[in-house]
Amino acid sequence: MNVLIAVVRELIGLFVDDGSLALMILAVVMLAGVLATVTPDLHLVAGAVLLFGCLGVLVANVARAAHRS
Numbered sequence: 001m002n003v004l005i006a007v008v009r010e011l012i013g014l015f016v017d018d019g020s021l022a023l024m025i026l027a028v029v030m031l032a033g034v035l036a037t038v039t040p041d042l043h044l045v046a047g048a049v050l051l052f053g054c055l056g057v058l059v060a061n062v063a064r065a066a067h068r069s
Contacts, residue, residue, distance in 0.1 A: 018061065021058075021061045024060075024061075025057055028049070028050065028053035028057060029054075031053065032047070032049045032050035032053065035049055
C-alpha cells in the first residue's frame with residue numbers, strides 16, 4: 001500500500017510542483033471562463049485575460065523563486 005501511495009504522490013508531483021502556481025493558474029483560467037460566459041461578444045478580452053494572466057502568474061512565480069535562492 002505504501003508503494004502505491006508513493007507512486008501516486010510522484011505522479012501528482014510531475015504535474016503540480018508548486019501548489020501556489022497551480023492554484024493561481026487555475027484562478028486565472030476560471031476568471032477567463034467566467035468572463036467568456038458572461039460576455040460572449042468579447043471573447044478576445046477573455047483570451048487576453050487568459051494569456052496575460054497566465055504570463056503574469058508565471059513571471060511572479062519565477063521572481064519569487066529567484067528571490068528565495
